[in-house]
Amino acid sequence: MVTAPSLIGPLEIALYAEDLEAAAAFWTGVMGLAEISRQPGRHVFLKIGAQVLLIFNPLATAHPPSAESRLPVPAHGATGSGHFCLAVRPEDLDPWRQHLETSGVEIEADFIWPQGGRSIYFRDPAGNSIELAxxxxxxxxR
Known part of the structure; x- marks a missing residue:
């Protein structure tokens, strides 16, 4: 068996949203992330701890870059809702729930897992399933 080289961990997390303005407003205004960069109609990038949350318009990224593009990023995209989970200290879950409800975000589920730990589920404006856990x-x- 071949041993793979080591990994540090996630650097980027990608979600897809056709309405980048609504996505940016949600992730900065409700979730408190800082915007790093934006290309209108294509993407918005946000700082989330030591990682980056990439929100792409799937209609723009589904096509390969032009031959003269300086960055040959392969085509990518997704349809339908994705899922993203953010780690939260247990004592911050109730304040998060209150903050989300005050911000008009509907909570879809809030429960304790059989193995321990609690999760709160809701949707971003693009319909992605977001979990705080x-x-x-x-x-x-552990």
Whole structure:
């Protein structure tokens, strides 16, 4: 068996949204992320801890770059809703729930997992399923 080289961990997380303005307003205004860069109609990038949340318009990224493009990023995209989970300290889950409800965000689910840890689920403006969770939901990572 071949051993793979080591990985540091996630650097970028991608979600897809056709309405980048609504996505940017949600992720900066409600979720408190800082915008790093934007290309109108194509993407908005946001700082999330030591990672970057990439929000792409799937209609723009589904096509390969032109031959004269200086960055040959392969075509990519997704249809339908995606899923993204953010780790939250257990004592911050109730304040997050209150903040989301005050911001007009509907909570879809709020429960304790059988193995421990709590998750709160809601949707971003593009319909992506967003989860805030106590890291204890993954006891294998402790």
């Amino acid at each position: 106590d890291p204890a939901i993954w006891p294998q990572l």
